[in-house]
Amino acid sequence: MPTALITGASAGLGREFAWQLAESGHGLVLVARGTDRLETLAAQLRAAAHVEVEVMTADLAHPSDVERVAERVRDGERPVDLLVNNAGYGLGGSFLRTSAREEVDALTAMVGAVLVLSRAACDAMVPRGHGAIVNVGSVAGVMTSGTYSAHKAWVRVFTEGLARTLARTGVTATVVNPGLTRTEFHERAGWKASGAPAFAWLSADRVVADTLAAVAAGKAEVTPSLRYRLASLGLRLAPRSLVRRVSRRF
Known part of the structure; x- marks a missing residue:
């Protein structure tokens, strides 16, 4: 039974990754801050999908x-075949309103952890000749929505470079760049995007299904839905002054 380790697994895209991977026969290592929610999810997954589920708070x-x-990712006796770096959050305020401590914590969670865990996965997977790493980015990574955009821009470029480095090792790296997705994320962050029109929103199951299909195909990058692929392309080609104006709306 292949095993997937998912960070930020208790809610949102992480929870959806857990369900879809369990349904495809993966054992799971679920990582998040809240023990109670993790244990509840683990019990549901064991009962519904009959897979092994480990919880790490x-x-x-x-x-x-x-x-x-x-250390768990590197554990050769309990190998992890798929790492999903999904943990992340929005601070809900501009750089002038958040504290330096809050910003450093967010940087550690969404950039530092991705780097450290990706390296641990490479150390374990490359010698075995197989494995996959998924890093959750965002369309925000081509915008200028504060430090969150900066974090996600780093995740995208890092993963693209990692995918090139891993070529011909049997290990792949994929970054997924979702647009607005119906999860708890925006409400928790207090972001205005929660009031966006219905057509702008993606479902978590679509985002995860597209991501796992991209992993199976060995793709380095995936942006779920045509509308967000076009929006992302437009933002990458547009003058940065225009991108800054657009970003102020979110």
């Missing part, structure tokens, strides 16, 4: 917790 804003999860 960890706050990836803390380097010691990141290293503890990295």
